[in-house]
Amino acid sequence: MNELKCLLWDVDGTIADTERDGHRVAFNLAFEEAGLERRWNEATYGELLKVAGGKERIRFDIKRGDMPEMTDDYIATLHARKTKLYQQLITEGHIPLRPGVKRLLEAAYDADITAGVVTTTTPAALDVLIAHALGRDWFDKFAMLAAGDIVPAKKPAPDIYLYAMERLGVVAGETLALEDSGNGWQAARAAGLKCVVTVNGYTRNQDFSGADLVVSGFGEPEGKPVEVLANPHNLTDLYCVKLSHLRQITGA
Numbered sequence: 001m002n003e004l005k006c007l008l009w010d011v012d013g014t015i016a017d018t019e020r021d022g023h024r025v026a027f028n029l030a031f032e033e034a035g036l037e038r039r040w041n042e043a044t045y046g047e048l049l050k051v052a053g054g055k056e057r058i059r060f061d062i063k064r065g066d067m068p069e070m071t072d073d074y075i076a077t078l079h080a081r082k083t084k085l086y087q088q089l090i091t092e093g094h095i096p097l098r099p100g101v102k103r104l105l106e107a108a109y110d111a112d113i114t115a116g117v118v119t120t121t122t123p124a125a126l127d128v129l130i131a132h133a134l135g136r137d138w139f140d141k142f143a144m145l146a147a148g149d150i151v152p153a154k155k156p157a158p159d160i161y162l163y164a165m166e167r168l169g170v171v172a173g174e175t176l177a178l179e180d181s182g183n184g185w186q187a188a189r190a191a192g193l194k195c196v197v198t199v200n201g202y203t204r205n206q207d208f209s210g211a212d213l214v215v216s217g218f219g220e221p222e223g224k225p226v227e228v229l230a231n232p233h234n235l236t237d238l239y240c241v242k243l244s245h246l247r248q249i250t251g252a
């Protein structure tokens with residue numbers, strides 16, 4: 001029986017619904033500023049989300065012939081501008097945290113459970129989300145922020161999870177991953193971790209077979225009940241996801 005010692009948090013889609021109204025909008029603004037005709041509508045962006053990483057996503061769209069050829073340097077400049085535009089959107093307060101995120105983060109912090117961030121997004125995009133949506137105190141409360149190109153192979157590769165566990169000195173049995181997407185779940189699984197998946201509109205129909213809990217969100221005690229999509233550990237009282245549920249999963 002393992003005790004829960006560490007929670008590893010994905011960011012985009014898990015902590016906040018940043019993709020459709022944040023990253024996607026920022027990509028399109030950057031394309032427009034650069035004089036590119038391409039726009040990623042909601043459905044196209046949903047397809048492109050199978051490619052983790054913004055620069056990688058642009059490269060994929062070029063390769064399949066939907067954007068003109070560009071050098072890696074040009075992609076890096078375009079992506080840097082996209083990050084700035086994304087930061088503006090977050091600073092303007094357009095993207096709130098998903099329900100239950102702050103509650104779970106705080107409950108775990110109060111219980112001395114280590115919290116780390118494992119995200120594919122660029123560090124500058126992560127920092128602004130922490131500062132504006134979560135609160136600056138979380139720069140200290142997170143024991144580690146692992147983001148973007150810190151590992152060469154992005155999710156679904158397990159690398160960022162393996163990196164995080166090594167940095168934090170924790171092992172898979174005492175660590176739980178919190179993810180929203182197939183890529184994230186596969187990365188966590190490949191690192192040997194148990195995983196709770198909190199789906200969103202883009203990821204709801206993805207394959208999460210084998211995940212330890214799949215819910216429509218973490219929810220709040222005073223909000224609407226969460227929808228439970230898979231509950232292999234037969235957890236009870238799942239009106240909203242509580243720290244006690246996460247402990248039961250690790251102990252199972």
Ligand code: XBP
Binds near residue numbers: 011019125
């Ligand atoms: C997030 C991503 C990121 C963002 C865009 O995946 O794939 O690429 O969409 O961020 P995850 P950047 O939630 O699994 O970490 O443009 O900064 O790469």
Ligand code: MG
Binds near residue numbers: 012014
């Ligand atoms: Mg995600």
